[in-house]
Amino acid sequence: MTDPLHAELLELAREAARRAGELLRDGRPADLAVAATKSSAVDVVTEMDLAAEKLITGLIAERRPDDGVLGEEGASTAGSSGVRWVVDPLDGTVNYLYGLPTWAVSVAAEQDGVAVAGAVFAPMRGEEYHAVLGGGAWATGAWEGERRLACRPSPPLDQALVSTGFNYVAEVREEQAEIARRLIPLVRDIRRGGSAAIDLCDVAAGRLDGYYERGLHPWDVAAGALIAREAGAVTTGRHPDSSPTSALTVAASPGVLEPLLGLLRKFGA
Numbered sequence: 001m002t003d004p005l006h007a008e009l010l011e012l013a014r015e016a017a018r019r020a021g022e023l024l025r026d027g028r029p030a031d032l033a034v035a036a037t038k039s040s041a042v043d044v045v046t047e048m049d050l051a052a053e054k055l056i057t058g059l060i061a062e063r064r065p066d067d068g069v070l071g072e073e074g075a076s077t078a079g080s081s082g083v084r085w086v087v088d089p090l091d092g093t094v095n096y097l098y099g100l101p102t103w104a105v106s107v108a109a110e111q112d113g114v115a116v117a118g119a120v121f122a123p124m125r126g127e128e129y130h131a132v133l134g135g136g137a138w139a140t141g142a143w144e145g146e147r148r149l150a151c152r153p154s155p156p157l158d159q160a161l162v163s164t165g166f167n168y169v170a171e172v173r174e175e176q177a178e179i180a181r182r183l184i185p186l187v188r189d190i191r192r193g194g195s196a197a198i199d200l201c202d203v204a205a206g207r208l209d210g211y212y213e214r215g216l217h218p219w220d221v222a223a224g225a226l227i228a229r230e231a232g233a234v235t236t237g238r239h240p241d242s243s244p245t246s247a248l249t250v251a252a253s254p255g256v257l258e259p260l261l262g263l264l265r266k267f268g269a
Contacts, residue, residue, distance in 0.1 A: 020105045155209060176214060214248050
């Protein structure tokens, strides 16, 4: 039975992600401009990132004023309730800037440091993914009704489709490209979509066998990793049974995770 508080948090996460996603989809100006840069000149923030985060944090403050918030674009409040919201208002900003469809809004709620509810809305796919701790992972989309998500049965690693992402700092990206070069002959193929949240949900939905990336932040993975786990995938950091971190995040079906993580560590990821 789902904890009533967790169910409440999930409904708010879903509403916030949906409303922000609709704002981003329907309100995108034709002359969308870069508002700021972060880690490098190609790591951008647009005016729409800021507007979406403002919408989400405003909704949370209205409904649950005692909760904490951690947002990619600067929102940070400690809160006093034991609940913290971890928000990526636009995961895949460069895709959004260029008019590519692979971007999403990610909203997760943590209770005492543990992710208990999460929603990822990908408006250009027409899909929303959500999970509550212990309640499975679900999605809505072009199919009729809600669909329960399950990761794919684990293939041998050489038949696994794996996704990754690259850092915006050129030197780090060069190292990541070398790891991908060494990995490509040992798996079915590698994909690079540009949104960590969507990649994690694609592992949950059985569209990928595994995903790995370095340099992620809590807001990149909080909702998507919960959704992947609730769909039967395993998520970890650089060492088995560790949590995903900025050093390394890996998500995969159980039989793929161990050999994939072993190669990544061997290659210096």
